[in-house]
Amino acid sequence: MRGVSRSYGGAAAPALSELSLSLDRGEFVTLLGPSGCGKSTALACIAGLQPLSGGSIWRDGTRVDRLPAHRRGFGMVFQSYALFPHLSVQRNVEFGLSMRGVHKAEREKRAIDALKLVQLSDHAQKLPSQLSGGQQQRVAIARALAIEPEIVLMDEPLSNLDAALRIEMRTEIKRLYQERGLSVIYVTHDQEEALSLATRMAVLRHGRLEQTGTPEELYARPASPYVAGFMGYRNLFPARVVGSAGEGLVKVAASVIELIGVTDAETLRSGDAVTVAIRPEDVEIADTPSAPNAIGALAEVVEYHGREVAVRAVVDGGFAIDLKTSKRVAAGDRVRLTVPPERVLVFPADSSAAPTEEELDDDGK
């Protein structure tokens, strides 16, 4: 995509603004962001379901954004399975092939192969209404794969499924991706789904690309508080710089606590406003009082999560820190917390603000 924009008539802001993004063969790129950030619009533009207002889309050096959808050769899977209720599972899978003028015998063979791939061979003659939600979504995937596309576009394909099925289907999609050597663009607002499937992630905000990188890169070093919010940095709070602490390190104060953290910003000075981002997993309950970034706090809420507990600990002055620990903690305990300085990320306060509560809630967390 080269500088792709898309404005809907009547809307104040464009749904996509000069989005440039590439997909290499064999990549699994997830487009991640809150509701309304333009993910579905981006996919619809690629697929040929929405016209562009500006920019262009290319495939192997050929401009495709003016081709009709069925001539772009993409397989597509949507949130709503979009199956024909009166056609059998097999006929549904054959549908895209008839559209492309594939002959009957070949159509049947490819549909049977695709259904085998998604492990639904025994259900070929049933109607969609006789299948579970997960099975119906597998039919939709089989239909997309039957046309033997090199590139598959998926728009929130798992969001209508319950939690257990979602995880099962996620693994299934990854298996098919690996087995068939596909290239995939996958839209989701679910960070965990994006992280577990992607070879590369692209985070969108207000129709623009905020950051792209491997899951590891975005998880370890988000470029802004906004991306950090999506990568599970639940502790996002304003602070002030109070001094330098060595190469790439900065000392900050927030309410009554002082922390040393890392920053990529080279121009931070004492007194500057910053945003601090810390993941609950990186906050430890310390046994040693001399550990760096020691914070005394009171465990206020403890939630049992199996192997771990999630704790909301309150520092003097009402400042709350969320953490996860496998240590035994009960509500009302006094705890001493530490965070390794390299896991305290410090952003200049003007670097794309943290996501709003609404944007994060939207992410289901």
Ligand SMILES: Nc1ncnc2c1ncn2[C@@H]1O[C@H](COP(=O)(O)OP(=O)(O)OP(=O)(O)O)[C@@H](O)[C@H]1O
């Ligand atoms: N058909 C349309 N007409 C007018 N505005 C639209 C239309 N479709 C989307 N929009 C607007 O464009 C923006 C981007 O929408 P889009 O559906 O691409 O976002 P999204 O990130 O996929 O959201 P969701 O996760 O809720 O599907 C939103 O502000 C939305 O209201």
